Every structure is written in structure tokens, then in C-alpha cells.
Amino acid sequence: MSDEPLLRVRGLEKRFGELRALDGFDLDVAEGRLTALIGPNGAGKTTAFACIAGAQRPSAGSVRFKGREVAGLPYHRIARLGVARTYQVVQTFDAMSVVEAVTVGALLRRPKLSEARAWADEILGFVGLHAKRTMLGRSLTIADKKRLELARALSTEPRLILLDEVMAGLTPTECADAVKLLRSILARGVTILMVEHVMEVLMPLADRVVVLAAGKPIFAGSPQAAAADPLVIEAYLGRP
């Protein structure tokens, strides 16, 4: 029991009609670490996230979080157990102000509004969005919307946070800021599982990468080893 990782996925399958988006997906995520999920387009990374977080119901397989089976539980129940996420295409509450949007997340563990607002402010300070707390979600830049999503996810005090392409579309400076932020999230004791395609970012950051191709894991190990693995290169570039 004690040696089971924080998240353990076994034989996960997700079918959409004929298409098998996930086809026997296995994954272990160790507590307190940053694990990265990479793979070519259409490999099933976002579907894997959706199935782990509960946004979609897996067709088969097991997802154990903190030693407990969570596959097929409703989305909000899994969030309450301590899994938070961001989206590949940002999903902010556009009509709410920044602090209100984060308060929605903060209310999960702090039902009293005043406490939730205070906590939201603290998290906004942590992600560097405090100065924009009264702006509407829809008027933020892309980088700030991503920060807002991150703040909303963190405000639920998750044990595990799933980050889907948080770096996409960011300028190099914004990327560097994001890397710093990820490190400080790890320092808070939050485990990270992230989908990312900029390997450059992952190299110094990830403890372990899992490469997904056609719905199956084809490699698990250090980022350096992944970049040199012939199977991984073939998955990306096609057969030589």
C-alpha cells in the first residue's frame, strides 16, 4: 500500500466509436515529482488527462489515486479528492473577475466566502496575477489566462495537478517565468503531471517522461534517454 505511487493507471482504454484514443495506457506518477507525458499529435495525451481527471469516462481500465480506485467517478468528485487540472484550450470563467474565478476554486476547501477570497488573493500573489485581480477573465492576455487557470487549479489545494500544454503560445520570457512557477509549485509539495511538447522545457524540469504513441506508452524514463530512444524518434518522425 505504502509503496503504491500517488497515481497509478493500468490498462486504460477510451474508444470513440471505431477509434481507440487510448489503448492499454499505463502510467505511474510518484508523489512530489514532475512527470511529463509527451507524444506526437493524436497520441491520446489530452484524452488520457480527461479520463484521469474524470471529464470523460474511460471505456476500460483502472485509475488509482492515493490508493483508491477513481476510474468512472464524476468529475467533481475526483476534483474533491485532490486532482486539479488546466486545459489545453484555456477554459476561464470569462464573465467573472480574476479574483472571483479563483475564489470558485478556493471555495472547495474553504466554504466561508471571506476565507476563500483571502486564499484566492494569496494564490494570485503566488502566480503573480494579484495586480490584475479585478479584471474580467475575458480581457486577459493568453499568458495571464493560463496563469489564471493555474491559480484556479491551485486554489483547490490539490495533491496532483494535471497541466495540459501550459507553455504553448508563450514567449520565451513568459516560458522562463512559467518554469520558475512550476518549480515553486513542486516546492509546495504538489505533484505535477504535465503534457508538453517543448522538450527543451522538460529536460531540466522533468523527473521522468512517458512517451505516448497511438494510445499506448512506448517509453518511460529520463527526458535525455527519451530523446535518444529509436522507438521514440520513429514515433515522431515516421519509419526511416
Place this chain on the structure above:
Amino acid sequence: MDVGPLPQLIVSGILTGLLFALISVGLTLIFGVMDVVNFAHGEFLMLAMYATFGLGLIGLNPILALPVVVVAMFVLGALVYRFFVKRLLAGPPEAVVFGTFGLLVFLQGAAQFFFTSDYRSVLNPPFSGTLHLGGIAIGEAQLAAGLGALVLIAAIFGFVEYTEPGRALRALSEDRVAAQLMGIDVQRMNAFAFGLGIACTGAAGALLMLTYQAYPRIGTEFALTAFVVVALGGFGSVHGVLLGALLVGLVEVLGGYYIAPALKMLPVYALYLAVVFLRPQGLLGRR
């Protein structure tokens, strides 16, 4: 074996269902092509009924008035799209719901104001007799309305299935982006589809005047039935509409006879709720 009134009721249910189908096919067409639930759909039906009544005053019976009404409603529909619905589609998601809802209130108010709440029926009905076919008695007017609806539904199906604009409509309702990549002008086709949908309703309005009376709130009654029909068949499914309409027609007529006339709509609404709770995509709809 005595089968009682059942055959009579079934015929009557089918004839009623065909008219429902004609009204609903317009609703589902508009929804399929542009994702708009036209809450004012019944009010266009009401307008068409008044138009038919008006044309009756200058001597055209409903059958002769039908083509005039259809063309007028098509133009009206296309204009309403061009100058109103198009703007709503660019706004927030509730805009379309509230906009067509506002249209409902506006048109109903206008009818009450200009035509009063009186019931109007055409003064020159072309059919008045009753046919007796093997023990089944059918009003000629009801039969004519049902058969007229059948012909028009067949025409619409044929149009959607076998013509170039019909193909474009189907393409748009299936995948808007892919349709654009084929070179289909979405705004033009939307206006066309809205016009066509309203024209279908217009035709139904003309046929309804063979057996019904026009009054300002008749639209809401039929629209409610049309929503049920469309939801049963699956929103956007043209073929599903025929199935849904016949089902609703039969349920309404049989329910009215075997339960109580005043309760005839009860099983229809119950059927709607049962279907949306158990099979939200409708009987033939795709998810």
C-alpha cells in the same frame, strides 16, 4: 372480431401527425443548419394562418392561397434571418434564445392588437364532406390537409436529398467548417434555410386553415407540439421528424380517445420527458 374505433383513430392520428411533421421539419431544418432553436416558430405558423384567412377574403381558398403564403413566408424568413437572427448569432449564447423569444411575444402581441383575440376561419372552405372508407369516416378537409402535408414533406425530403442546395444544407448541418471548405457561403445558406424553414411552416399554416381557426395564441400550442416532435426525432434530424410527428399524432389522438379529450396532450409531454431523460439525442438523433 370487432376492432372498435381503433382504425379510425389511427387514420386520424396519422393525418394529424403529417401536419405536425410539416411544421416540425421547418424547425429542425433551422436548428440543423444554424443551431438556432426558433422559439417564435409557432408565431410564423399563426401569421401564415392569418395570411391564408386574408387571402380567403379576396376569394382564394386555402389550397390556392398556399403557394402565395409559402413564397411570402420564405421571403419573410430570409429577411428575419438577414436583419435579426444573424446579429443574434454574433452575440452571447443567450441572445438567440431571448431574441426568438422576444419575436414570439412581439408577433403574438401584434396579432392580438391588429386581429383581436377572435377566432377566424376561412369563409370559402373547399372541402366540407365526409368520406366513408370501409367503416372509417374521414373529413374531406382533414384528408386534404394530411395529404397536402404528405406531398410537401415528400418534396422537402426530395429537395434535401437530391438537389445541390439540399446537399449543401445537409453538409452545413453535419459539419459547418468542412462545408465552408467546400465553398458554401454560410450566411447565404443560413438565410436560405431560415426562409425554407419558415416556408414549410407557412405551408402548414395554409393547410391548417382547412380544418382549424386562426387566433393569436394558436402558434404557441402548435409550437409546443413541434418542439416535442423535433426533440423526439433528434434536433436537426429531418428524417427523425417524420417518425416523431407520426408518433405524437397517434399518441395525441389515441390519448384523447382512450384517456380523455382534455388530457390528450398529457401523454405527448410525458413522452417528451421520457425520451429526453432516457435518450437525450432523440430517437434517431446522433450525438
Place this chain on the structure above:
Amino acid sequence: MTVQRHVAVMACVLAATALFTAFCHDQFLLSLAFTGLIFAVLGQSWNWISGYAGQVSFGHALFFGTGAYASALFATHHGSPWLALACGAAVAVVLALLVGFPCFALRGHYFSIATIAVAAIAEIVVVNTDALGKANGFELPILPPGLASLQFAGKAPYVLVALVLFAAAQIATVALEHSRTGYYLRAIRANQEAAASVGVDARAVKVTAFAGAAAFAALAGSLYAQQTLFVDAESTLGLSVSIAIALVGVVGGIGTVWGPPLGAFVYTFLARYVAALYGGHGRGFDLLLYGALILAIVSVQPEGIAGIARRFRART
């Protein structure tokens, strides 16, 4: 708006209405004020679910009618109209839970049409039930006037009672805006999927708000029944009532504290003005005007009159 601002506006509205009631002796104006307040409460309760949570209902008369019928029945058979108010609200809450649970699995137009269907079923059932007076409705017993019997000689006391209910609805709405449920409702409207990702059980939250809204609508229905001493299906459960309630909300502005009262004021004012101009023929012209108003508002300012006011404030 801050809470202090709400309190200030509230105080002004209450004082103005109370003064008007004290000094106005025109029974017709008073009965208009009563209607306006009832519609403000109805529009506000509709706003909870259709405005804040964005689930557009066209069947809200269900709860107005439930309150009217339940309290009328209770008052007829058991006496105290005050208990009847509570009874009407309780029945409406139970009904809201029963109806809301399956209906909130539906989204968008499927939900809207389901609300119409449920209200229509209720109307058909009432119209065909002997104990409820069928289509003719039934009259409430006339009791000696007084606060205990909730029956009064003039219209003014009714307005004051409605004013109390209105104040309660407004306070409840401000409280809702500053509560966990209020935040959750707005998050659901903004993005239900993202709300679920931070632990919001959308269906439970919506059902909760629905039950609260039903209670207020039922209280409005009970007061209405006590004032007219008569209930019938069409004027309490009919689709046209549901439409009028939504109209008040849309015209005033959804998702705001002061939108529905504003919409109710415009609604009753227009009706009165039009009736005065056109006499008995006015029926229909008011709808025409509201329809035109909605069309104009939706194409120009989808946030309703309250939205226009807010925009104006933001500019100055």
C-alpha cells in the same frame, strides 16, 4: 455593487413604495403596485436559475401556480393563511427537487423545452382535477379582515405585505451573490465543465438554487391568491404567465440584483400606460411593446436595462 450600495438602493425603493402606499388612494394604482411587486419577486426567482446559472426556464409559472393552489387549498380546508403561505412554499420546494433533479441533467434548449412541458403537464392536471375546481378555478373563503387572516379592506395593506416579500427576495439575492452557491451558479453559467474541474457538483448546485427560487415564486403565488381570493389554472400556471416572468427578467437584465425589479416596473408601467391610452383594446398592444423592447434590447444590449445602466455608470 457593494453590499452598502445595495442596502442604500433598497432603503430608497422601500421608502418610496411605502410612502406611495401611504398617500395614494387610487385603488387601481395600488393594485398595479401589488402586481409589480409580485412580478419583481417572480422575475427575481426566475433570475436565480435562468440568470445567474444561465439555465433558461420557460415554465416558471409552475411554482407560482403551485404556491397559489397549495395555499388556497390549505386556507380553505385548514384555516390560517399564514400557515398556508408556508405550506405553499414547502410544496413548491418538494416539487422543485422532484422536477429539478431529472431536468438539470439536460442542457440548453432541451432544458428550456422540458420546463415548458412540465408546466404544461401541471396545467393539464389541474384543469382536469375536480378538487382543484377544474378550468373554472375556485374561490377562497372570505374571512374577517386583519393581519391574522391576511385579508384587508383596501389594497394598501396587500402592497405592504408584497413589499415585505419583495424585500426578502432582494436580500436573499444579495446574500446569494455573496455565497458559495452564488459563486458556483455564476461559474456554471460561465463554463460548467471548468466548474466541475474545481469540484463544483453542477446538478446539486442548480437543484438547490431551483428549490430556493421555487419557494419565493410560491410565496408570490400564495400572496396573489390571498389578494384576489380566487385561483384558476390559466392565470397562475399558463404558458403566458411563464412568458411574462421570463420577459420581466430579460427586459430588466439577467444575473443582476436590480434587473428583475426594473423589468417588473417597466412591465407594469407599460401595461398601465397602454391600458390608459387604448382602453379595453389595450390587450395585445402591451405584448407588442414588450416584444419590440426585447428585440431592441437583445440586438443592442443583451444585458438588459440593468446592463445599460451599468454601462452608463462605467462611462461616467
Place this chain on the structure above:
Amino acid sequence: MTNSTPLIAVRDLEVDYAGVRAVQGLSLYASRGEIVALVGANGAGKSTLLRAISGIVRAASGAIAFEGENIASFEPHTIVRRGISHVPEGRRVFATATVRDNLLLGAYVMRDRAERERRLAAALATFPRLQERLDQRASTLSGGEQQMLAIARGTMSAPKLLMLDEPSLGIAPLVIPAIYAGIREIARSGTTVLLVEQNVREALAIADRGYVLQTGRVVAEGTGADLAGDPLVQKAFLGL
């Protein structure tokens, strides 16, 4: 027009997609009769570029010159009429329509009936497997056949420029050669092809020239053969 003016030239294009600036100051061109491959990792902006050219997504700034005319602000249906056809990612055939109807929809902008029939015959000659499936619904086709249908549909409007987005994605490996043979044949008949591919080696093998894209910019260009041996390509793909 002389052969020295390219058929299409994109200059300093910036495009936002799904809230991200997916194309950031991109320039490239394609001459008549060329096959030009666009390769790069997820999120490099390839699909967004195609969407901007076909008008599905509006460019934020920059120019798209097609036969010397800037089409950057044109409506999609006008762009199709100008002679650009876009076969989108994920095939997007009209599933409930028959194969024939799908093909005829491809020729929607052609008024001449006889010409339409000629195009139909040509398309069926390129992909003979569609011939026997003409009256079947597109949904009954296999993934590979659907891809053939999508490409054939794209050629029905007799385009001068055919843009293909990931034609080998999610297709059984056995079918891919038939698809590529079809693409080669279409190019031989004089149509310029812009090919976006994940399968770099395959794409560069048939391309005259290629561009390597990374985070919305061109990082390398050259002939197909040159790029195929360039270690930069592998780096770009793995996001290094």
C-alpha cells in the same frame, strides 16, 4: 504570369488560434506544380497556417498573396472559388452523406455539370477504391478510405493549390502508400500541393521543398532531400 512569381506567398503572418498566437511572423511560398512539405512538432502552427490560408481563421496581421492578390481577409467560400482547396485534419467527411454526395459537394463551386462529371471521373481514377463505394455512406468507410475520400473531395473543385493536413494521421500503415501515390499523381497533373505532415520522413521523401516549423515560426527550409538528413529536423520534432 511568369513562373518566377510563386502561386502562393505568405508574408509575416500572425494568427491566433484557440486563444494562442499559433503562427508568429511566418513567411513561406510555393511555386506552381511544387509539393511543399510543412513539418514540425505539435503546436508548431502548421494546421493554423492552413486554416488561415483557407479563411476559416482570420489572420491577425500579415499577408497571404495568391496569384498576386492578397486574400488574407477573404471569406472561405471566396477563397475556394479562387482555387484553393483545404483537406482538413481529421478528414471531416460528411459521414451521413454518400461517397458520391461527398464528392459532388467538393465540386460545389463548379457550375458546369459536364466539368463536374469529368472531375468525378478523374478523382475516381486517382483513388479507384472509392469507385465501388460510391453509393455507400461515408461513415461506413475505413479510416484510410475516408482519407482518400477527403483528398478526392478536395480535388473536385479543380484547385490550383491543394492543402493537405496530416493525411497519414490515424491511418493503418498498410494504406498509407496508396494515399501517397494519390498525392503524387495529383501533383503530377499540375496541382500545387501544400502538405502538412507528422510523418516527416514520408513527407520529405515526396516533397520538392520543405519548411520546418517550430512554435509558429520557420526554423529551417530547403529541398526535401536536404531536410531529411538535417539533424535540426529531428531536434525540432522532439522539441529540443
